[in-house]
Amino acid sequence: MQSLDPLTILIAEDSAADRMLLSSIVRRQGHNVLTAANGAEAVEAFRQQQPHLVLMDAMMPVMDGFEAARQIKLLAGETLVPIIFLTSLTESEALARCLEAGGDDFLAKPYNPVILAAKIKAMDRLRRLQATVLQQRDLIARHHDYLLNEQRVAKAVFDKVAHSGCLSAPNIRYLQSPYALFNGDLLLAAFTPAGDMHVLLGDFTGHGLPAAVGAMPLAEVFYGMTAKGYGLSETLREMNAKLKRILPVDMFCCATLLSLSFQRRSVEVWNGGMPDGYLHSIATGERKPLTARHLPLGVLSPQTFNDRTEVFPMAVGDRVFLLSDGVIDTCDGNEQLFGVDRLQRVFAANRQPYALFGEIEQALRDFGGEARDDVSMVEVSLLEATQLTPPALVYSDSGQSCPLDWSVNFEFRAETLKRFNPLPYLLQLLLEVHGLRAQSGALYSVLAELYSNALEHGVLGLDSSLKRDASGFARYYQQRNERLEALQDGYVRVHLLVAPQGKGGCLVVRVEDSGKGFDVARVLERPLDGVRLSGRGVSLVRQLGRNASWSDEGRSARVEFFWEALA
Amino acid sequence: MSVNAEVSQDGKKLTISVKGRFDFAKHQEFRESYENKALSAVVVDLREATYLDSSALGMLLLLRDHAGGDNADIRVVNSSSDVRKILAISNFDKLFDIT
Numbered sequence: 046m047q048s049l050d051p052l053t054i055l056i057a058e059d060s061a062a063d064r065m066l067l068s069s070i071v072r073r074q075g076h077n078v079l080t081a082a083n084g085a086e087a088v089e090a091f092r093q094q095q096p097h098l099v100l101m102d103a104m105m106p107v108m109d110g111f112e113a114a115r116q117i118k119l120l121a122g123e124t125l126v127p128i129i130f131l132t133s134l135t136e137s138e139a140l141a142r143c144l145e146a147g148g149d150d151f152l153a154k155p156y157n158p159v160i161l162a163a164k165i166k167a168m169d170r171l172r173r174l175q176a177t178v179l180q181q182r183d184l185i186a187r188h189h190d191y192l193l194n195e196q197r198v199a200k201a202v203f204d205k206v207a208h209s210g211c212l213s214a215p216n217i218r219y220l221q222s223p224y225a226l227f228n229g230d231l232l233l234a235a236f237t238p239a240g241d242m243h244v245l246l247g248d249f250t251g252h253g254l255p256a257a258v259g260a261m262p263l264a265e266v267f268y269g270m271t272a273k274g275y276g277l278s279e280t281l282r283e284m285n286a287k288l289k290r291i292l293p294v295d296m297f298c299c300a301t302l303l304s305l306s307f308q309r310r311s312v313e314v315w316n317g318g319m320p321d322g323y324l325h326s327i328a329t330g331e332r333k334p335l336t337a338r339h340l341p342l343g344v345l346s347p348q349t350f351n352d353r354t355e356v357f358p359m360a361v362g363d364r365v366f367l368l369s370d371g372v373i374d375t376c377d378g379n380e381q382l383f384g385v386d387r388l389q390r391v392f393a394a395n396r397q398p399y400a401l402f403g404e405i406e407q408a409l410r411d412f413g414g415e416a417r418d419d420v421s422m423v424e425v426s427l428l429e430a431t432q433l434t435p436p437a438l439v440y441s442d443s444g445q446s447c448p449l450d451w452s453v454n455f456e457f458r459a460e461t462l463k464r465f466n467p468l469p470y471l472l473q474l475l476l477e478v479h480g481l482r483a484q485s486g487a488l489y490s491v492l493a494e495l496y497s498n499a500l501e502h503g504v505l506g507l508d509s510s511l512k513r514d515a516s517g518f519a520r521y522y523q524q525r526n527e528r529l530e531a532l533q534d535g536y537v538r539v540h541l542l543v544a545p546q547g548k549g550g551c552l553v554v555r556v557e558d559s560g561k562g563f564d565v566a567r568v569l570e571r572p573l574d575g576v577r578l579s580g581r582g583v584s585l586v587r588q589l590g591r592n593a594s595w596s597d598e599g600r601s602a603r604v605e606f607f608w609e610a611l612a
Numbered sequence: 613m614s615v616n617a618e619v620s621q622d623g624k625k626l627t628i629s630v631k632g633r634f635d636f637a638k639h640q641e642f643r644e645s646y647e648n649k650a651l652s653a654v655v656v657d658l659r660e661a662t663y664l665d666s667s668a669l670g671m672l673l674l675l676r677d678h679a680g681g682d683n684a685d686i687r688v689v690n691s692s693s694d695v696r697k698i699l700a701i702s703n704f705d706k707l708f709d710i711t
Contacts, residue, residue: 250666294677295670299702318702340703344673349682370666370701380663382694 052169053077055096057087057113058131059105063154067100067131070158074165084108088116091126098168099128100152103143111146118147125175127168131156196227199257206264210235211242214433219423220402228419229256230369231298233264235271238472238489240307240433243271243280244425246367247300247342248319259298259343262287274469274489277304277313278352281342285350288343297343301335301367305359307430308490308585311518312365315354317341321385322367323392324357332392333357335365356522358515359427364398368405371419375409383412398424447479449550452542459532462500468492471539478543480550480608487589488552488606494582495556495602496537501525503560503600504535509582535559548610554590555603562598569595614638617645628675629657634695636667643674651679656708659690664698676707687711 054076058064061082068078079096081087085108087101099117103110114128130143130151143151149171150164212219212234219232229249236242245267249256263284270280281302288298299318306312316322318341321334339351359365368388375383391408395401402422409420453474457467472489475481481488501507505528511517540555568583587593590604614631615638628645630638646654654675658664676684687709691699699710 248666250670295667295674297670297673299666320701337701337703340706344707346682374665 051075051077052097052165053079053094054165055079055081055087055090055099057081057084057099057105057110058102059083067156070156070161074162076165084110084113087113088120091117091120097126097172098165099126100131101128101148102131103139111142114146114148123179125172127172129164129168203257203261206261210268214242216426216428216433217244217423218399218402219421221421222419227254227257228252230371230419230421231260231263232421232423233267235268237271238274238485239493240430240486240490242305242307242425243267243277244303244305244423245300246319246369246421246423247298248369248419249298250296255296259288259292259296262291263298274472276466277302277315277354279466281315281352282347282350285342285345286347289346292343297341299341303365303425305365305425305427307428307433310360310427311356311358313354313356315339315352320368320370320373322365324359325364325366326360327362327364328360353526356518358512358518361427361429364424364426366424367422369419369421371421372405372409375412375420377413383409387412448477449543449545452540455539457537459534462504462535462537463529463532467539468496471541475541475552478550478552481552481606483608484606491586491590491604492554494586495554495604496539498582498602499537499556499558499560502563503558504537505529505532506560546607549608552606553603555601557597557601560600562600565595565599615641615645619649625653625655626651627655627657629660631660632662634658634661634664634668636665639667639671642671646675646678653685654679654687656686656688657690658688658692658695661692661695664695669702669704672704672708
């Protein structure tokens with residue numbers, strides 16, 4: 046009996062004799078005793094001395110035990126102060142009233158010391174249990190607050206890195222839970238120097254900090270390489286190599302990467318381990334699935350990694366929709382998955398494109414799925430190139446060391462053409478010339494067109510008229526990959542000449558290839574800005590550069606850029 | 613046990629069977645099923661696996677790494693159509709022999 050710590054026990058009993066009798070029993074059991082002669086005194090005693098347990102007579106003058114019990118329970122709040130009613134009442138209704146008033150147990154008169162001791166012990170156990178639960182709850186709540194605060198800070202830092210991009214561009218709509226990052230979901234978007242848009246939706250394995258940690262280097266590679274003009278393939282290779290190096294074996298990142306070209310009206314896609322995305326053609330209503338063809342990022346070694354992308358034509362207004370597995374893997378109470386079929390039904394019922402996200406969310410709720418916080422969706426639409434204004438690039442150098450009178454020649458041969466994209470290097474070289482920076486977008490677009498014309502139509506001998514329709518478009522890019530892989534010889538030469546001119550300067554770009562050339566006169570006859578899928582390159586070069594001309598039967602292209610004195 | 617390991621009589625083949633949801637909760641058991649075992653050939657039997665999440669994919673990668681990485685001989689057998697779908701989305705058939 047003496048094993049428990051002494052408690053302070055309040056005895057509320059109007060009969061002085063009973064009060065004394067009970068007090069002495071309780072004291073003998075090793076507890077401290079407080080006494081009260083009626084309910085009001087009991088409440089007051091509780092208020093002042095917070096006893097651990099109360100023995101309460103039901104029938105008392107001034108304030109009865111029921112009312113006193115109610116008030117004491119109110120004062121005690123969340124802390125459990127067990128109240129044992131002392132009663133000679135026997136009818137069940139009266140006993141029930143004791144419990145309704147907040148009593149935890151009752152003890153029938155006359156008092157049996159053994160039963161009283163056992164009840165005090167049982168109630169003390171309950172009281173301690175409750176105290177432990179409360180303490181642990183508070184501890185968890187404190188840790189949780191702490192964690193949330195940490196996440197807030199980490200997210201603020203991450204946002205500086207991740208949202209240096211263009212998620213706010215008018216053609217992007219997205220939905221992500223605010224702390225999706227800590228569930229491993231990652232959404233990035235940025236413009237290339239040519240005004241194309243790169244978008245990444247990724248999903249790291251695992252949750253919490255480990256998932257968030259990998260996001261940082263991934264975002265840096267994405268933004269760094271996109272800004273420098275690297276294509277999807279190079280960016281993917283770098284991301285994969287980096288993640289493979291830093292992540293533990295069982296962690297990886299499923300990801301879909303897009304490159305939307307507003308000039309060429311096409312989208313290039315690489316999907317590694319993400320659920321199907323969809324390319325929605327507004328004209329036909331068709332939704333073409335963009336299926337995962339690859340392992341996620343960070344699984345394969347750089348030697349075995351496959352960076353092959355697919356290219357699809359788009360019309361103005363067409364949309365690409367991507368989603369994380371949080372959407373289709375949402376479970377209902379019976380472990381049924383929401384699944385792709387239900388998603389397709391939402392698509393089919395959708396009338397207003399802007400309402401799609403809301404309808405998917407509503408469908409998830411109707412499905413009765415457990416709410417998940419790793420549901421991410423993004424929709425990117427193709428606008429007219431003129432409707433978007435890529436942000437101006439920021440340069441950190443002073444301009445004092447700007448080179449103004451030089452020329453350089455490159456010859457890229459078969460083995461190099463297969464695996465190397467020289468455009469970012471050429472662009473970086475040219476942007477050392479401050480006068481060219483203001484037109485970096487046009488410069489990059491022209492370089493990219495001339496280079497891909499030289500490579501695809503020249504060296505690889507691909508027929509651009511294949512790209513007239515959508516199926517030909519796919520065939521074109523398939524042939525491009527096949528021929529590039531089999532390439533044995535051929536070259537693309539790039540000559541750059543920068544010369545001062547008055548207070549400004551001039552750049553002459555010449556690009557030559559080892560191909561068969563083309564009928565220059567016939568191509569130049571076409572109107573400047575048709576909406577054909579093919580032949581877009583030539584008219585783009587003529588619009589963006591000055592004095593564009595072709596010689597050597599189309600094997601040599603020449604274009605100029607000028608700039609005035611810098612302010 | 614929801615993860616069962618069985619070594620063939622000649623001691624050359626390890627069969628790991630997973631029962632129920634194959635997710636992070638099985639992490640420990642799954643690792644223990646192959647650790648400290650010589651692995652020349654491994655079969656992961658998913659006949660009784662109902663679901664598989666991305667951490668299970670991670671566990672398979674760990675097993676593959678442990679069994680020799682690119683030289684590992686791992687077959688994933690008896691996967692249900694749901695499980696097969698998840699493995700297909702992740703393109704894990706490029707790393708494992710899945711039937």
